[in-house]
Amino acid sequence: MxxxxxxxxxxxxxxxxxxxxxxxxxxxxxxxxxxxxxxxxxxxxxxxxxxxxxxxxxxxxxxxxxxxxxxxxxxxxxxxxxxxxxxxxxxxxxxxxxxxxxxxxxxxxxxxxxxxxxxxVPSLGEAERELAEALREATTVLSRLDVAASGPAAEAAVDAYRARAERGREPLAPGYPPRAVRVLELAQRVALLVSVAHENGHGGAVSASEMAARTEALRPVERTARRAQVAAYNAYVEERERRAR
Structure with a gap:
């Protein structure tokens, strides 16, 4: 376009x-x-x-x-x-x-x-800050609950992501600012980790309260990762709109 x-x-x-x-x-x-x-x-x-x-x-x-x-x-x-x-x-x-x-x-x-x-939809700067903060908070909670993020399914998902990165796949089309690429790659890694955590059971979180805390810890991270991806994908259109004003 x-x-x-x-x-x-x-x-x-x-x-x-x-x-x-x-x-x-x-x-x-x-x-x-x-x-x-x-x-x-x-x-x-x-x-x-x-x-x-x-x-x-x-x-x-x-x-x-x-x-x-x-x-x-x-x-x-x-x-x-x-x-x-x-x-x-x-x-x-x-x-x-x-x-x-x-x-x-x-x-x-x-x-x-x-x-x-x-x-x-946040700005790129907002998305980057929110992503870093949400990731820190979730890591603290999930570490305390001893949530597992390993096993064959998790390792296969991580290996597939690394393989795509090593092939030099361009995450965005030409014309996007470098910050958009950085935010998208971080958001995709975070989304992958959330998916892996969801798919690999509750780890050490065996009580109902611990499982609820784990779910509550992952929900805002998943939401923030989606917001950051949308901000990155839409960055080119947003930048063109700002220049036209």
Whole structure:
């Protein structure tokens, strides 16, 4: 949308290892269309950038309404909100193919959104400070409760993350400020640790009160990590808006 890379390169980066991404409901188009055509159509409709939303129950992070769009985004756990046109995209992810050769397909539904500031998105500076503070607090509580973060599943998740980093994968598209890259990488590491802690039992937290304390310690960290990821993903659009004022 910013014209820093070609549409084909943008689509390759967006699709990744998925088989295909298509978009349905685009104004002026009948039926689903390929992602390359969809991006071009969005630019023709006046879209100058895309924002990410990562909502969770009770936390409409990055959304601006209306309720129908928010409900679809909440069900998916993610959405994209267009800058420059009152449109948003919600993905429906499915698997297809025979056993042993299953591939992922994504169908994005294009829907009307409300033109309003996205909910609860911090600045990069705020996100970085909140993330560091939440991580310190959670580490103290989880260490006291002796929460386990090891085992085959945990080690596999950490190894996969390290492998992606070692391959030199660019976490953000060209044009983003270095601080956004730093915040995103930290937020993704924190989100990984929270996921690992959730998936590996209660560690030494065996009483009901200790398990409740563990859950309470992880909840704000997970929320802060999502806020930081959204702040990082949306940093380019936010910076362009500030320059235009």
């Amino acid at each position: 910013a014209g820093l890379i070609s549409p084909d390169d943008a689509v390759l980066a967006a699709v990744g290892e998925d088989a295909v991404h298509r978009v349905t409901g685009l104004p002026g188009e009948e039926g689903p269309v390929g992602l390359t055509l969809a991006l071009g159509r969005l630019r023709a409709l006046g879209v100058t950038g895309l924002r990410v939303a990562l909502p969770a129950p009770g936390h409409p992070l990055g959304l601006s309404g209306p309720p129908a769009f928010n409900a679809r985004a909440l069900e998916a756990g993610e959405a994209v909100v267009c800058q420059g046109a009152a449109l948003g995209l919600v993905p429906e992810v499915s698997e297809a193919g025979p056993a042993g050769d299953v591939h992922v397909e994504v169908l994005w539904a294009c829907l009307a959104v409300r033109e309003a500031p996205p909910a609860d």
